[in-house]
Amino acid sequence: MHWATGLLLFVATVLGMEGFAYVAHRWLMHGPGWFLHESHHRPRHGNWELNDLYAAIFAVPSIMLLLGGVQLGWWPGFAWIGAGIAAYGAIYFGFHDVIVHKRLAHRYLPKSTYMKRIIQAHRLHHVVETKHGTVSFGFLWAPKPEDLKAELKRRNRVGVRAPVGAPAEHETDPVD
Incomplete structure (x- = not known):
């Protein structure tokens, strides 16, 4: 696969993940998955909350696509898509957990x-x-x-x- 095609898949995946995140947050986390997400709408005690399990759950497809695309002989585009999912997760962590919820100390304004x-x-x-x-x-x-x-x-x-x-x-x- 040409790197430009891969890069296009990567960028499209990062952008598409915002739509996926909206749907998952609106209808899964504030729906049947509220039993985990509710902890995020309450004061946190300690470093972790049940809602953090969503990060692990949503990392599984990324890991599988990266593994399949790089090591298991699947279509190479899967690796770019898996990397896009991982990149969105990293961006989300930076914005959501670090900047907004200040789960890591910083003085960013x-x-x-x-x-x-x-x-x-x-x-x-x-x-x-x-x-x-x-x-x-x-x-x-x-x-x-x-x-x-x-x-x-x-x-x-x-x-x-x-x-x-x-x-x-x-x-x-x-x-x-």
Whole structure:
């Protein structure tokens, strides 16, 4: 396989993974897989949460495609696709776990409009503690925060947690 074709497969896979991540997050993690993902919408105690098992689960196809494409004589394009899945996983880890959730200590402050937008969208996703009623399921692309806030208001703030330190019947709007 020509390297340019492989590179095209790699880039297409990285971009396509955002669509896969949206679908998996929206209908799997906030659906039948909530029993694992719920830990991610609660305060974390320690370095790990049950939701981390999704990283291992989603790594299996990448590993299999890389192994098959490189070592087992499968179509070489599978190696490029497996590498694209792994690259998306690495990008996701960097954005989601390191930058947004600060699971590794850093002093990075977002300056670009893009970075501020995805961080704020993810935080708005996390103001909802329940399986239903949340917004913004993608990660490398996110709707405008003002659109997400309007959607949370339209849904009557179903599942939205009270601000930290406030009683449950707090009168202020935690979304504004």
